Each structure stands twice: as C-alpha cells, then as structure tokens.
Amino acid sequence: MNQDNNENKLNIELGEEIAEGIYSNLAIISHSNSEFVIDFIKIMPGMPKAKVKSRILMTPEHAKRLLSALQDNINKYEANHGKVKDIEAQGIPLSFGGPTGEA
Template sequence: MEEPKNANKINIDLPEDIAEGIYSNLAIITHSHAEFIIDFVKLMPGAPKAKVKSRIILTPEHAKRLYKALQDNVKKFEAIHGIIKESKDGGLPPFSLGGPTAQA
C-alpha cells in the first residue's frame, strides 16, 4: 500500500491580523535549561520606553532548528542580494530612550 504524497504536509492557517506582521528593531534572547525566550521589541525615538511587541518561547531543540533555518536563509539572501552589512554599534537604533532629544 502506497503512502499518500501529502502525508508530511501541514495545513497552516494564517489569520489576517497575524499576516500583517509586527515591526521589531531589537530582539532580546534569554534562556533557561528548558527553554529559549525571544522578545521582539520596538524602539521608537522620543518614546519614554521600548515595548515588547511579541514573545516567542522555544524548546532548546526548536531554538537550534530556528538558528539553522536563519543561517540557511541569510546565506540564500546574500547569494542573491550581496553581503548584509552589519553596523559597528551592534545594530541598535541611533537614539536614546527617554533622554534629551535634539532640537532643530
């Protein structure tokens, strides 16, 4: 008896509100012995504090799978679009939160 061709396919529902995505310009990663926690944060100029916009909790195994998938996709992206340049400041936005702001 032959196995169905779609035996390993997963049917995924993507609701409209999730499909729009959430902007984040900072990720904070912490971990324990049992899980990895990734907080996606949005930093905005002049805002009194940054906000966590989304939190993802992964098992160590799934965190490693995500790591490998990101590596693979960055390689594919760079093969098409060229090397991604990293900023010298570690990629943090060039502003302070809650501090003095420049005036023009």
C-alpha cells in the same frame, strides 16, 4: 506511496491579523534549561521606553533549528542581494540619537 505523501503534509493557516506582521528592530533572548524566550521589541528614535511587541517561547531543539534556518536564509539572501552589513561594526548607537522626550 501517494497516501504517505498526503499524510506528511501540514496545512498551515495564517490569519489576517498575524499576516500583517509586527515590526521589530530589537530582540532580547533569554533561556533556561528547558526553553528559549525571544522578546521582539520596537524601539522608536528619541523615546526612552520601548514595549515588547511579541514573545516567542521554544525548546532548545527548536531554537537550534531556527538558528539553522535563519543562517540558511541569510546565505541565500546574500547570494542574491549582497552581504548584509553588520550594524555593530558600523558603530550605530542603540538609542538612534535625536532628541529625547517624555510622554
């Protein structure tokens, strides 16, 4: 029985560069019949352009698992820290306001 437990374990390695993470304040999700594509973007106030910082591709089954895992973690977070505010309900503009400029 102990051997079965060792065979079911997965050793996951997290490199230093990935461990730093990438900040994102916008995600755009698209899909086909065989995959979901999630583009993570960082929008800066007053900037007319934004770059995709990371793109994740996954099967519909994995996307559904991600949805479930996110919902479970949001529920746990809200149980400890209170309800997360819905940004859309607050009427916060996507552009963040402020001056615009060109680079």
